[in-house]
Each structure stands twice: as C-alpha cells, then as structure tokens.
Amino acid sequence: MQLGQMPHITFSKLAKKYGNVYQIRLGSSDIVVLNGESAIRSALLQHSTEFAGRPNFVSFQYVSGGTSMTFASYSKQWKMHRKIAQSTIRAFSSANSRTKKSFEKHIVAEAVDLVETFLKSQHFNPSHELTVAAANIICALCFGKRYGHDDLEFRTLLGNVNRFSETVGAGSLVDVMPWLQTFPNPIRSIFQSFKDLNNDFFSFVKGKVVEHRLSYDPEVIRDMSDAFIGVMDHADEETGLTEAHTEGTVSDLIGAGLDTVSTALNWMLLLLVKYPSIQSKLQEQIDKVVGRDRLPSIEDRCNLAYLDAFIYETMRFTSFVPVTIPHSTTSDVTIEGLHIPKDTVVFINQWSVNHDPQKWSDPHIFNPSRFLDENGALDKDLTSSVMIFSIGRRRCIGDQIAKVEVFLISAILIHQLTFESDPSQDLTLNCSYGLTLKPFDYKISAKPRGSIVN
Ligand code: HEM
Known part of the structure; x- marks a missing residue:
C-alpha cells in the first residue's frame, strides 16, 4: 500500500530519508532498492556479476514458454543464450551496409503506413497503431514478414500487451505474495489473464518458428528465426540450449521490441501536442535538412541534433521504463558499505537517475535544449547520462535498434504530419505504472504537411 500508484517516485522519496541503498519488505520478500547514478553504477558495473541474477518470481516462469533469456537467472547457459541473441540482432540490423539498408526499409514502410493510417482518422489515440508498427518491425526481422494493421489474429494478440507490463513491473503483487493465486481475488484474475496472454503470444510465435523449421535451409538464412534455428536447434548438448530456446528467444525479442518502442513513440506524440512550439521547431529543422522532396533517412541523423535532443529528453523526462526488470544477487556483495546476501531481490530505480536535481537543472521541466551545447550540437556526455536501457x-x-526505430519513425511522422490536440480535452501527462509507464488515454488529430512522399 505504501508504494502507491507510482512506486518509482515513492522509492526516490524513501532514498531522501534512508539513503540511496535501502531495504523494503514487500509481502514475503525482502527487497533492496538502488537509487541514484553512483549506487547503481557501483552495483551494476563494478559488481556486475553479483547483480546479474533474476529472482525466481512466479510470473517470470510463464514468459516465453519458460525458456526466456530475459527472465532467466545468471548462469553459463544464460551467458551463451544472451550472446547468441545479441549477435543475431546485430547481424540483421547493423552488421553491414546491406543489413542496415534492409532494416531501414522495414522501418520506413511502417512509418509511411502510420502516416496513412493517422490521416484516415479524425480524432484518435495512436497507441494501438504504434504497437502494431513496432511489432511489425521486429516481426519483419524475426520472420521476414509483417502482419499489417488489419491482421485480426495479430491485432487481438497485441490488444492485450498492457497486461504484460502491469504484471512484470517491479512491485507487482503476485510475485511478492504468491499465495494470492490460491483464492478468488482481483490479483488472481489479473494474473490469470497474464498467463493467458503469455500462452497465446507464445503459441503464435511457436507456430511461426515451427513453419520456419519445416522450410529451413542452412544455405539460405532468411531471417532471425532461421539464424536461431541454425545455432540453437543444433547446439552442443553441453550448452543446455534446445529447440525450445529458439522459440523462447524469438518470443523474448518480439515481446521486448514492441511494448518499449511503441511506448516511446506514444509519449513523443503526446509531448508534441502538449508543446506545439517544440513541434514547429522540429519541423523547421527537419525541413531545412531534408527538404520536402524526400523522406528523412538515417543518414540525416547527424544533422538533426534537435530531434535527437527531443528523443533523449522524452526518455529522461518520462523515464518510461522507470525501474528495470527486477535483478537478484548471485552471491554475497557489499555496496556503499552495506552487506547484501546472495539471492536478494534488487529493484533498480532508473527514474531516480533521470530526475536527480544535482545532475539535471529543473528535472521536472521538459526541455530538449538541455542536451544541446552553445553551437546547437548534441552534448554526448549528457545524453549518455540518461538511464533507460539499464547498464551492466x-x-x-535492443538499444541500438530501438534508437534507430524511434529516430526514423518520429522523423518521418513529424516531417509528414502536424499533430494537434483535441481542444475539448484536458491534456495531462498522467500515466499508469508497470514495466513501462503508459500515458493515459488521449486523443489527437493529424494534418498533412504537403504531399505524402512515398
Ligand atoms: C526504447 C526501447 C527500449 C527500452 C527503453 C528498453 C529497455 C530495457 C530495459 C530497462 C531492460 C532491463 C535491463 C535490466 O534488467 O537491467 C531491457 C532488457 C532487454 N531488452 Fe530492451 N528496451 C528497449 C527496446 C528493446 C528492443 C527493440 C529489443 C529487442 C529487439 C529489446 C530487447 C531486450 C532484451 C532481450 C532484454 C533482456 C536482457 C537481459 O535480461 O539480459 N529491448 N530493455
């Protein structure tokens, strides 16, 4: 109850009273909360292995058919699993100019689709279409195929993704009070729909991976699913990796890649209508650099410092992944003079880093220009201080591909459309808490800015 609606803000308040490292008791778990850049860096970078575990929370066992890399604890097998996932993402997004171009093409296709979809509606909430767009991009990488805004099975699946974030966010009740599963109560029914969502999602992904297996040809690796089949289906027995891990990895990446990227874009659209002068300034800069005869491309990034500043300020100000996925300690460890035993659950409060008044002047004010120096160039020291992808x-x-997606989609949307708020609504920046912070329902309209370039 004491955590309230916004646990990350409560954690920061408690840090003022008890220091940046303290322990709370949540249900049956003792949990250490880390706040502030110095404590978090010291734990996740200087004691990286000791803080690399995941707790054995009941909700984690239902993700990605129980073979998730994201929710698995630290082990030799996990290290191998993560390495394969990491190098496969790189191979299909940034390994060479051909893969970079092909990745960019997928993103542009989704952004253009969004422009057309938004223009068809009068007053709309963009959240679902943004989720479909982000899902299509990661599906294109994983399956070589997008599912479109009209695919019913896929849309239904995506309609429930919010439940995922609510249940795995730090402070979710069923994980710290597992006995809530044993008798009828609201938490039990939320948890049941979380299990159903994970089952449906995993069955969808598994179906696609099984189709891939049937037509798999080691000479022609079509997409990331093929790449994972090639490595994990045929991994040496001692690695512990099996066919089930192939499916778990694809499911992990799709899940991780859609909710986060779409939430980032959702906040950006809300902030554009909340601050129309910032939107105009962005349009001016994009028009100056790109002109009106072509779409923005990834090569324009080095000339669009204000857009990058807007993206970093959105990540800092909203801190839309306020607390990382819960960690746990893999052995006894001492940090800032405090002893933490092995297998302790640890919450990492990223929001506290992004709102530290010692580091950021007026942290509660949305001001993209804070990231620009006197020549209008991006201050790289400052951008690297924003903590949203965690460290260690x-x-x-997926940080690199996420940044490319967010940059290109927002550049194209801002270049092609002007977003306006519905004057009858009181536009707030209030949001709901989960693994991601999501803005409350809001409505916007989109006007075309000259002809649509295709
Ligand atoms: C703006 C978008 C994104 C944000 C803000 C974000 C943020 C995060 C955060 C905070 C974590 C947890 C780190 C921790 O527990 O300390 C995480 C983990 C992860 N993310 Fe992302 N993410 C984004 C996009 C993506 C994308 C596009 C992918 C993949 C396609 C991805 C894949 C993963 C995976 C696999 C993990 C688990 C890593 C592990 O447990 O070792 N993420 N992300």
Missing part, C-alpha cells in the same frame, strides 16, 4: 550485464540488447 543485463543492459538491454
């Missing part, structure tokens, strides 16, 4: 051994492995 569990750092997000």
